[in-house]
Amino acid sequence: AQKVTQAQTEISVVEKEDVTLDCVYETRDTTYYLFWYKQPPSGELVFLIRRNSFDEQNEISGRYSWNFQKSTSSFNFTITASQVVDSAVYFCALSSGNTPLVFGKGTRLSVIA
Amino acid sequence: DTEVTQTPKHLVMGMTNKKSLKCEQHMGHRAMYWYKQKAKKPPELMFVYSYEKLSINESVPSRFSPECPNSSLLNLHLHALQPEDSALYLCASSQDPGFDSANYGYTFGSGTRLTVV
Numbered sequence: 001a002q003k004v005t006q007a008q009t010e011i012s013v014v015e016k017e018d019v020t021l022d023c024v025y026e027t028r029d030t031t032y033y034l035f036w037y038k039q040p041p042s043g044e045l046v047f048l049i050r051r052n053s054f055d056e057q058n059e060i061s062g063r064y065s066w067n068f069q070k071s072t073s074s075f076n077f078t079i080t081a082s083q084v085v086d087s088a089v090y091f092c093a094l095s096s097g098n099t100p101l102v103f104g105k106g107t108r109l110s111v112i113a
Numbered sequence: 114d115t116e117v118t119q120t121p122k123h124l125v126m127g128m129t130n131k132k133s134l135k136c137e138q139h140m141g142h143r144a145m146y147w148y149k150q151k152a153k154k155p156p157e158l159m160f161v162y163s164y165e166k167l168s169i170n171e172s173v174p175s176r177f178s179p180e181c182p183n184s185s186l187l188n189l190h191l192h193a194l195q196p197e198d199s200a201l202y203l204c205a206s207s208q209d210p211g212f213d214s215a216n217y218g219y220t221f222g223s224g225t226r227l228t229v230v
């Protein structure tokens with residue numbers, strides 16, 4: 001069965017600090033996809049990144065970066081120089097086989113000015 | 114058009130009411146999904162439609178009845194709901210059912226926030 005664990009329930013940082021959100025996943029499939037979504041208070045799920053299991057290259061997009069390590073089954077997300085607008089709930093999710101997205105419990109990030 | 118549109122955005126209904134949630138996409142996606150999200154919880158899968166046929170029902174109570182009239186439209190009919198059914202209902206679509214759906218990604222609507230009184 002697929003499982004995603006986000007051990008950090010809530011994180012609070014001061015603006016301009018860097019913050020890393022952890023994600024650990026479990027799957028027996030050798031081919032799978034990992035996702036990160038942002039959910040602001042308005043409720044919509046905003047897609048941030050998709051990564052397949054064959055691509056362990058880390059990715060950087062502006063202030064966002066992702067570290068995918070198959071050896072530790074982790075797909076961590078770092079925000080550099082955080083801003084108040086980054087305050088949201090962030091979900092890590094997994095899809096493998098024919099199973100649609102399974103979400104972790106989410107990490108609520110609060111960035112304080 | 115790269116959106117999934119959900120209506121209404123907000124809905125308040127009594128326990129004896131019948132109402133429907135609507136989801137529409139015009140991206141040619143052949144898989145559509147209903148997720149339920151309770152406050153401070155992650156989205157949980159309810160139903161999956163593949164090529165307009167119900168392919169996954171995650172043991173959802175019969176007071177929730179999905180319908181896929183065509184490849185662009187997904188409805189969720191609600192009847193005799195309970196206050197604990199109050200939640201954000203999210204619709205999503207993907208290009209193709211099955212594994213490749215993840216390769217192309219999922220597009221989510223902004224949700225319907227349902228309150229049952």
